[in-house]
Amino acid sequence: MQNKGLVRLFAVLFALVSIYQLSFTFVASKVEADAEEYAYNKISDQEEDYVAKREKVESRYLDSLQNEKVFDLGFTDFTLKEVKEKELNKGLDLKGGINVTLQVSVKDILKGLANDSKDPIFNKALDQADEASKNSQDDYVDLFFQEFTKLSGGTTKLASPDIFANKVLSEDINFQMTDAQVQPVLRRKIDESITSAFEVLRQRIDKFGVTSPNIQRLGTSGRILVELPGAKDVDRVKSLLQSTAQLEFWETYKAEDVNSFMIAANNRLIDILEVNDTTTTQEDDEEASEIDSLLSDAVKDSADVATQVNPLYDLMVSGGMQGSPIIARVAIKDTAKFNEYISMPEIRQLLPANLQYVEFGWGIAPKDSQVLDLYALKGNRESQPNMSGDVITDAQQTYDMAGRPAVSMQMDNRGAKIWEELTGKAFREGGNIAIVLDNVVYSAPGVSKGAISGGNSEISGDFTLNEANDLANVLRAGKLPASADIIQSAVVGPSLGQEAIDSGMFSFLVAAFLVLVWMITYYGRAGLYADVALVLNIVLIFGILAGLGFVLTLPGIAGIVLTIGMSVDANVIIFERIKEELRAGKGQIQAITDGFANALSSILDANITTGLTAIVLLMFGSGPIQGFATTLIIGILTSLFTAIFITRLMLEGDLAKNKRNFTFTTFITDKLPKNRNIDFLGKRKIAYIISGVLVLISIVSLTTKGLEGGIDFVGGRSYQVRFVDPVNPTQIGEELSAVLGSTEVKTFGDANQVKITTKYKVDVEGSEVDDEIQNLLYDNLVKYYPENFTYNDFTLGANSSQIGILQAVKVGPTIADDIKKDALWAVLGSLVVIFLFILLRFRKWQFSLGAVASLTHDVIIVLGVFSLTSHLMPFSMEVDQSFIAAILTVVGYSINDTVIIFDRIREETQKRGWRGVAIVNSALNSTINRTLNTSLTTLVVLISIFIFGGESLRGFMFAMIVGITVGTFSSLMIATPIMFDTTKDKGEQDKALDA
Structure with a gap:
């Protein structure tokens, strides 16, 4: 490898910068731990309302240190405020807090621009646009224009003096303008009003006093996302956000x-x-x-x-x-x-x-x-x-x-x-x-x-x-220029956030330990160097997240943990190619050089396809899904750097210094068969039958039973409620249905915890309904709690206890439709992007067809498993945004496997010419070690998250586990055989592969 000194310099600099960025997080955590201990010692457990009192003492302690120097690096020092600004931000699912999506009322803006016009056609058009918006994906303003045109019949114009040709818009609209001329003016004015609302909200939030608030406009829909990690007073936040300040x-x-x-x-x-x-x-x-x-x-x-x-x-x-x-x-x-x-x-x-x-x-x-x-x-x-x-x-x-x-x-x-x-x-x-x-x-x-x-x-x-x-x-x-209604919200209590951190980090450590041990067990000393590169990879990921100001969420941790499982894939590909070169009789240095060179194409192709899927997630996802996609993209880039450069640097350095012979095996793996000769294509008809039966069962189940839609897709409210003792969810469901209508109650994790889902007044906006539902929940559930358990003890945000409401989520029906639409586009978009990439890379539509058929097969079976087992599993099997993220990750992983095999087919053909079945079987046999090794490593990681990662991630991880298992099978037995069977002219394929 040339420029070793430059690579070594970059590696050291990247590592130092990452450690520097992470040091602020460690210092901030230390100061917060000191504040917590101080409050614990100051307020006894015997005092009344000791939890709230400790929070106040802790807050005052931290406030007193805001401008004090708490981090001295010798050449410079930092106050607590500066340290907090540079620490790795934690999302509300890890820290507790509030996430809301506000819909600025375009109707109110139009009424204001029309100077509260009493024109009957104008007001009826607004009312009909309200109704149409409940079942339409079009913008409200488009619906208003459509309804106004239908009602006016050309007799009344938007530029009428009683509507928009008024004193408010006198400089922009006159009564001689046509509707077509007025419409762009109104669109511009509406956009200006929404921008104004965004700025007003931003100024309010900046003064609210939480760390790392996040506020952003969502496209041009008039929606504004607000995230306030650490915020606890739910009523105060809602009042702050929804108050129009109409004085x-x-x-x-x-x-x-x-x-x-x-x-x-x-x-x-x-x-x-x-x-x-x-x-x-x-x-x-x-x-x-x-x-x-x-x-x-x-x-x-x-x-x-x-x-x-x-x-x-x-x-x-x-x-x-x-x-x-x-x-x-x-x-x-x-x-x-x-x-x-x-x-x-x-x-x-x-x-x-x-x-x-x-x-x-x-x-x-x-x-x-x-x-x-x-x-x-x-x-x-x-x-x-x-x-x-x-x-x-x-x-x-x-x-x-x-x-x-x-x-x-x-x-x-x-x-x-x-x-x-x-x-x-x-x-x-x-x-x-x-x-x-x-x-x-x-x-x-x-x-x-x-x-x-x-x-x-x-x-x-x-x-x-x-x-x-x-x-x-x-x-x-x-x-605010118009009212802002909360159409989607998620409120996470601080105790649940801490539990998420504990379970997330524990699953992270378990997964990392298993992968590190596996690599040493399988590849010996070379595996140790791969582990060093992996640890550096993790440091770089966290350092980049901290340096760029990203917010770490629980799905983000899942993305990092998955990256651990997938990042070993590059090293596995490289080590397996080096072993092939060694078996061909090449010397150590040449084998390592050729192994890295021959593996590079496969590594890049595989990571590009996974990266494309992650980009689709980033484009169409929101909130947690974007966090997952962000960490996945960063992980792909850092793992490429560490596997291709750092591992090779250590291998060649050790070889030059100690003249050591690397076998890339241990006494355990040395006994595994070296040259397999499995007739994969000969068994493809059996595979087609098995897959056909599984796909048919899945389709039947999907068309008869369907899927259990989460509130992301159907709208509604859900509450995660914890009791002291185990409860009967069926009994609670019957009691709540009597007051809230159809209400679903399921055990969520332990037997003393349930998830309550209701569509009660889902169409009604305003915090009054939230308060009403929480009151009804308390009135009906208080009997399951100890005596003197108050409403404040029960409600989220008013308490810091381990029982009561731990999390509340609301999704309005309009935004639920949009989320469902975005999810569909995300899946279809990823399949189209992958089809085009494979077509571009391999220049043959048969390769694209085989890949997309395999992916479609994987998606249908995962959906079918969820449909069949949704009422049997002891954890949530709802289809929501996280489930779509899992599906797309499976798509990316499965295509990763398929591309590795296709790359080997192309390489073998370029070396020996097209030999039909022999070439395909040879490619499958030569990559089987890598396929199984990477799949098993990834499954170990996913299973560790599934077991230790917390209840909220179990359905997500189960989809991933099923998907990775099915995806490994389809890469071997579906994608490649379909490519082979649809290629009628083998000579033409030969020419394409030689190109």
Whole structure:
């Protein structure tokens, strides 16, 4: 090998840089361990709520060291903050945290651009686009254009004065423009709004205080991915992300102003509800009669009193006080019913002229109360506030006169003038001004000292310090141009994250140990050098991940562990070729030189095909799949460098220094047969029959039983819940189905852990449904927990215990359709890419056909095994994004095997000419050692992950194990025989292979 000095220099430099990058991770881990120990010693287990208290102590300890020097390299040093910025980032599945996909509402953006147009065609087009988007892959704006065109029939234009030819868009759209001219303007404006939303969210998240937050736009769909590793307060995060920061200032009515309306509304409701109650069926009357006959007169009398209700007033905890802007206080659980009553058309008709445009608004939910205040806001014909929040130029967390956390705001000149007029009017009339954020009244102060000049104002309320900081952050960052709904989310508790790290690293160490021992056992001293190269390979992978700022996830660890199994493949190919050269009578140096040279083509072809599959994963996958693909691509590149250069450098160095003869065998492997002569092609008909039966069974099962779709593909919510003692999943499933509808409950890992999947209100957006489901889960499952087990102990993010909800995942139906589509394209795309690569490399479509037929065979059988065994296995067999990643990895691995064999066929033909069956059998026999060795090594790695890698990876690993087994068989007995049988003109194949 030429340029040995240069290779040695690069190897040393790469290793040093990788170790340097990883050193920050070790230092950060050491400081965090010290903080954990400090908190453990500070807070006793006997203290109440000791887990939360320890977290606070640990956080304060780390905060105090942020600007302290914690890492001294002699020539430079680093603070903890700098160390944390350079450490290898861990994803939320390893650290706990929150991952959400937000959908910025294009509908809201269009309504804003149309200045809230009341045009019936415009609004109906929006409604129909809403419906169409549930079953379509088209962008919302395309659907809106289609629906508008159908409804307008050419009579109404987008550029109508009542729609988009308005003051908002006066510089971009005029009423003379056609719809075709307006559409690109609207697309640009929508994209600008989504970009604005992205920037607003980024600014909010930057101030949130988590390590290594990740926020990125997903294409042009209006979707934004947000990952916050380490975040624990789920409600706080959701509020921060979904708050539109729509700040408004409204004048308010007094309680006495609306008192007469409330009385009239209550009396009218009595009449309405009595009418409804009297429209009962005969069966209802008979049932009531039977019940009445069982009641004593006294009981009936009390029942009659109870039915004499005042519908509106009975929902009130108390009415409003004279002179107060609070017109009523209502229990939180009754606010929905109260809203329903006062929104009824029959009730709104009772509003007197001075209250015609009244808007009702609820106050902020207090911490220790279940009651909300109701306010009456002075609206107008357009339902516009007196002043909006776009005049705010700055906001800061402060404290009010009572020393409670508050938020102070500074307005621009225009806002300051309006604010002075508004406060002056309130002072003169003794009125109040409600400060409303996202339809919630935070406060409604009066003005006691005259008009307020200078544009200063304050929002006070029952805030915690975090809430006040978040509110100031949101106002400072600005409002979202449209609402942002969470359409996909994954929340992982910190305890589950730590378990994932422990199981992932243990499986990593077990796999590495088995591979290292196997290589020495099989190849002796040469295997030891391969192990050194493998260890360097691992260091380089982690170093590159740390240096490039990638986030390590559990699938990422799986990708690295798989790389361990696959990276030995290059060394196996090389060592087997060197053994062939030695058996041909060549000397040690020449055998090593020729072995590396002859193996290079096969190694490159095999790794390119696997790399192409990984690139397809990277393009079509998301989140964890991209993490898996990233580590796989990096692993392929580093393993090529270490196997081709480092192993050879050590072999030749040892040979030159010690004049040692390498046999590339041990006393165990030396006894294995050297020259096999198996008639593979002669057995191909039997292989065709076996494969045909397996494929047929798989297809029948797939068409009759189908596959167990994960929520990635069907939408819904899933919760991983752990109990103290083993539970009966069937019983829990029946109990939850009674309140959530069809609910699936399965044991997930140990008998005290279940996975709950439901589609309850999957179409409804908003965090209210998440809270509702968690409440229902707690109410129905609390009996399985110890006494005094609270809702906070149960919910994810509010606790750090080992029981309760450990993980929650939500996937909306729209994004589920998109994920399914992307998965299909990923599989089809990988097959097309591989077909074209094989065609380009071997210049014969028969080779491509054999390869793709083999891969299709492997995919169908893996799917069939999952279909047949989904209800038999004691672990999750759901088909989700991770399963698709497994399928594509199997595709890459299987084609790796096939390419090695095809390369040998081409090489043998170039040397000896085409000899039909003899050439093919010879190629298969000469590569069988490499095929079995690599397959067994990879299977050992996969089995170690399957056993030790944690419950969430078992289905993924099972698919890989089945796929690698089937793929090894198909490479030998399907791909090559099909290539042979479809090549009619052997002379033509000979010419192609000689080219």
